[in-house]
Amino acid sequence: MAGQELSSWDNIDALARAVRDAGRALGFPFVAAQSDLGDPQPMSDRNCEPYAATVFDWPGHSEAYWQDRRLALKSSFLHAARICAEPMWYHRGQIGSWRPTVLLDQIDCSKVTAQFGFTAAIIAPTHLPGGRIGAVVWVTREEVDLPTIFSRESERLFALAFRFIAAHAEASAPLRAHSAVGQLTGREVQCVRWAAAGKTNTEIGMILSLSVSTVRFHLRNAGAKLGAASRSRTIQLATGHGFLGART
Template sequence: MARGDEDHAWPQVEALADAVVALGGATGLPYLAAQSDLGDPGAMADRDGRPFAARFRWLDRDADYWRNRRLALEATLLHAARLIAEPFWYREGRVGTWRSSGLLDGVDLSAVTARTGVVAAVVAPVHLPGGRLGAVVWAADTPVDVAAVFAQRGEAMFAAAIRFLAAHAEWSAPRRHFTPGQLSAREAQCVRWAAAGKTNAEIGTILTLSVSTVRFHLRNAAEKLGAATRARMIQLATGHGFVGTLA
């Protein structure tokens, strides 16, 4: 990848971060937290390794909350973000989105305000290629008619979150030069059955293929995905949408 491309991309990431901050100020939700990969215990950082969280405004400026490497596992709002692909609003234990959601209704958010000081928030989960999940949280420590904010600005906030986290995820990835290849129909079939726990022999029986042919397709799939092991191949294939529901 050309150095010039990277030099051009990171200022765009910074501009997208500024746009996300501006939306918070415009909606009465001035506090901001963001992470482009909830599975990464480290803080989301800029090109020079500086955490964005250190520049974003949060309720307790002295807490350095981003240093908590268990935060994504402990934060209830982020747990809710793992369950739904759409943005949602929170206010003093209540939660809602554009539609009815049994998944959100099943999350106990009653202690969020007491534990964090967040009175109102809009949370935008961002599902990215490769199975990566990120999120942007805009929050307030005073009452806000967040349902009305969500109705008026929810789509714009969601779009801003996607743009920011997608750009950051691409340019911060250690293997951003690698583009996974397109699997053939037979390779995808073999991977799907491997993901279902079938052995090569069982896959061969199901698809009427020899074991050596199954092994050939799985080896090709792993190479195209950049995977060194069967487990990693399945993980990457799932994240890139090659593994669906088996008939």
């Protein structure tokens, strides 16, 4: 078990270096990465050392920007990663993807270059099971042929970022999250769906012609299969794993 864990982290560290080197080769020497945008702690290695300090470079690196726990809420790039699951580009105040999308049109990046000196960026969001979202961002302060680079390299960078973020997310997750998510029954999905709609157990029982104790039984089983300790977490994980979008 220990050998497998070490091998896993060695692979993650190698992926971190590959992410860095891929950016440098394309003229994007600065990298920021986070495997969970909802986690205020920086993305770190097995020794809890932030990759931002040990592997990646960033303008103003000495300022330890990763210690700013509000960064994920302030960054327009990370906001874009939350609402778009495809590779994106930034160039002098504009942000977009390989296709037009009104979602990105709503994000104001007009001050990014003036504030940080970034002339261009490639953003690779990673949307993982359970609703977990991460991202890798490559940036440059130099003039680059962004349209050509993005067209030619964005899919490769996206795949590399996904491998890095997904591997790190699994290795750094709590032990309970490593258990395989069980398949919910149709009745469990129905109970969770109505709970997500704000119905009480009594109301769910009336809707589905079940006793209150049976509703509790189904919700408890659904939570156990998802590794959730509360009703709200059961709803969140069921949604993130796609159960509430399925017809039953």
